[in-house]
Amino acid sequence: MQKEKWVLHNKKADTDAIARALEIDPLTARILANRGVDTVEKARLYLKGDLENLPDPALLKDAEKGAGLLAEALESGKKVAVASDYDVDGLFAGQILKEALQDLGFPVRVFTPKRMEEGYGLNRRIVDEALEFGASVLVTCDNGIASTAEVAYAKEKGFCVIVTDHHEPQACGLPQADAVIDPKQPDCPYPFDGICGAVVALKLMQLLYRRLGRDEKALLERMLPYAAIATVADVMDLREENRILVRLGLEALSRTDHEGLKALIREQGLEGKTITAYHIGFVLGPCFNAAGRLETVEPAQHLLEAKGAEAETIARELIALNQERQKLTNEGTAQAEAILAEGKPDLVLVLHLPDVHESVAGIVAGRIKEKYHRPTLVITGRGDACKGSGRSVEGFNLFEHMETCRDFFTRFGGHAMAAGFSLPEENIEPLRRALNETAGLTEEDLIPLVGLDAAMPPEYATAERIREWDALAPFGKGFARPLFGRSNLDLLSIRVLGVKRNALRLRFAGESGQAFEGIWFGDVSVWETFLNENYGEKAFTMLERAQTKVKIALAYQPMLHEYEGRRSIQFQIQNFQPVREEKNK
Numbered sequence: 001m002q003k004e005k006w007v008l009h010n011k012k013a014d015t016d017a018i019a020r021a022l023e024i025d026p027l028t029a030r031i032l033a034n035r036g037v038d039t040v041e042k043a044r045l046y047l048k049g050d051l052e053n054l055p056d057p058a059l060l061k062d063a064e065k066g067a068g069l070l071a072e073a074l075e076s077g078k079k080v081a082v083a084s085d086y087d088v089d090g091l092f093a094g095q096i097l098k099e100a101l102q103d104l105g106f107p108v109r110v111f112t113p114k115r116m117e118e119g120y121g122l123n124r125r126i127v128d129e130a131l132e133f134g135a136s137v138l139v140t141c142d143n144g145i146a147s148t149a150e151v152a153y154a155k156e157k158g159f160c161v162i163v164t165d166h167h168e169p170q171a172c173g174l175p176q177a178d179a180v181i182d183p184k185q186p187d188c189p190y191p192f193d194g195i196c197g198a199v200v201a202l203k204l205m206q207l208l209y210r211r212l213g214r215d216e217k218a219l220l221e222r223m224l225p226y227a228a229i230a231t232v233a234d235v236m237d238l239r240e241e242n243r244i245l246v247r248l249g250l251e252a253l254s255r256t257d258h259e260g261l262k263a264l265i266r267e268q269g270l271e272g273k274t275i276t277a278y279h280i281g282f283v284l285g286p287c288f289n290a291a292g293r294l295e296t297v298e299p300a301q302h303l304l305e306a307k308g309a310e311a312e313t314i315a316r317e318l319i320a321l322n323q324e325r326q327k328l329t330n331e332g333t334a335q336a337e338a339i340l341a342e343g344k345p346d347l348v349l350v351l352h353l354p355d356v357h358e359s360v361a362g363i364v365a366g367r368i369k370e371k372y373h374r375p376t377l378v379i380t381g382r383g384d385a386c387k388g389s390g391r392s393v394e395g396f397n398l399f400e401h402m403e404t405c406r407d408f409f410t411r412f413g414g415h416a417m418a419a420g421f422s423l424p425e426e427n428i429e430p431l432r433r434a435l436n437e438t439a440g441l442t443e444e445d446l447i448p449l450v451g452l453d454a455a456m457p458p459e460y461a462t463a464e465r466i467r468e469w470d471a472l473a474p475f476g477k478g479f480a481r482p483l484f485g486r487s488n489l490d491l492l493s494i495r496v497l498g499v500k501r502n503a504l505r506l507r508f509a510g511e512s513g514q515a516f517e518g519i520w521f522g523d524v525s526v527w528e529t530f531l532n533e534n535y536g537e538k539a540f541t542m543l544e545r546a547q548t549k550v551k552i553a554l555a556y557q558p559m560l561h562e563y564e565g566r567r568s569i570q571f572q573i574q575n576f577q578p579v580r581e582e583k584n585k
Helices: 015-022 026-034 040-048 063-075 088-103 124-133 148-156 197-211 216-233 240-254 259-267 277-294 298-303 308-340 358-372 398-404 425-437 463-470 524-535 539-544
Strands: 005-008 079-083 108-111 135-141 160-164 179-181 349-352 376-380 386-391 411-414 418-423 449-452 484-497 503-509 515-521 550-563 566-578
Touching: 015 026, 015 040, 026 040, 026 463, 063 135, 063 160, 063 179, 063 197, 079 088, 079 124, 088 108, 088 135, 088 197, 088 216, 088 277, 088 298, 108 124, 124 135, 124 148, 135 197, 148 160, 160 197, 179 197, 197 216, 216 240, 216 277, 240 277, 259 277, 259 298, 259 308, 277 298, 277 308, 277 358, 298 308, 308 349, 308 358, 349 358, 349 425, 358 376, 358 386, 376 425, 386 398, 398 411, 398 418, 418 425, 449 484, 463 550, 463 566, 484 539, 503 524, 524 539, 524 566
Parallel strands: 005 449, 079 108, 079 135, 135 160, 160 179, 349 376, 515 566
Antiparallel strands: 376 386, 386 418, 411 418, 484 503, 484 550, 503 515, 550 566
16 A cells, blocks of 8 residues: 555634635635635625636737738638647647637638547648648747747748647747747746646637627636636646636536537537546546547547537547557556556656557556656657656655756647657666756655545534535635544445455544445455555455454545435545554454
């Protein structure tokens, strides 16, 4: 069992004032404060913020300039080429630009890179095909900030180039485009740089609509589902304006009349249900991603414009592609695990998996990062054209460390927590050594932190309070679902669930002696090892028979559970630790 540090959050704030002003439970106010929502004004905005509370898109550096260039192009009857990307953020960024520009009367076409042949970002083939289309304006979305050479090539061909992106600028400088719109670029006054590429593109369209006297609020409302899907799927922090966009976007998605989205929702068994950030991150989003990862992004693009039976057919095709992607991911993860089983892992993992499908490198890196809690780079292919993806942990800025090793790469881009790159095979081992030598990490730094909102006794979790905590959604990166912990609980019994032994039901008691039900999802053998090592070699079996009880510390999330018309409180167990001084005797 991996070592963990449990940390009780208690950020400074007048939580009593927040609770009184908003008429919420004091612990709810503490949960908000722990996430940086530490004043009455911030709390009101987080709970009740609307479109009017979004920052003015004009604050984005070069955004007004980009809107002006597009307005001039429209007046001159020019065609626009959109250079997007093949992931979910790129897909919806391109769709936002396409639909918004078409509504204004622009002839527009979206071009995407071929992942397997070309990799990420703008390339010369896209520029050449945009020229053949007859476009004279090229707008990038979710890419372009690192495409210095490609933007220069487009300028040589006579294009007006507008870059919209949200990735980190590179040390070599910005591309020499006519407008560069990226909240992460130097001197950009926009108040929040954590928006995704699709939202940056949407901000540009808002300004264009404003300039042309069109209804920008109606545009924003129409694009909310797209913005929400892109924000969650691209794992943006659910802070600041992202919370407003995702909350309102999820509400719109749950009642959407968009035939393509409805078809995918229906085929995934979500029709009539409230769509949550979880559904985007783990059910719907991966289907859009699978197209660009395994083939081309075109099926996903077609779904966004399909009607009726065609939409149903494409939705099923995307689901099948995602199932294939899951299979490839499992195979790649197994290969990575086999390498790591051979010895003590590095502080920064650089794994060469030459036969793994390059499209799942990032997902495999994410899985390994989660299990080993170390920055992880997974590299596929052989020879001079190896490609890789990296995923990082808090406290290790992956992009900055790659910048210091830039000579090893033929191409790279990304941000603090994720990156993509290409390099020759001969540079893989030197890269591994360099990243580990300069990492500045210790084993202690890589112990996972489990952040608890309160040492809450289970008795405190009433149905009313749970509903209030649930109302803090959407939950995700940067705004986690509330997590509570308590020590000296009595574990009374356990029961293995499922033929695959992938869930465990627990009964435990708090200080009052009241019994509660808990559920844990995962490999049950983890519990078997934990109990037998800490409470005696027969502890697991005896607890299955309810023939003993042990003192334990649990980290849990209380949920309202409904089954056959009955509602009860169930504690979803996330973490557990022994209470060593009171082992079973």
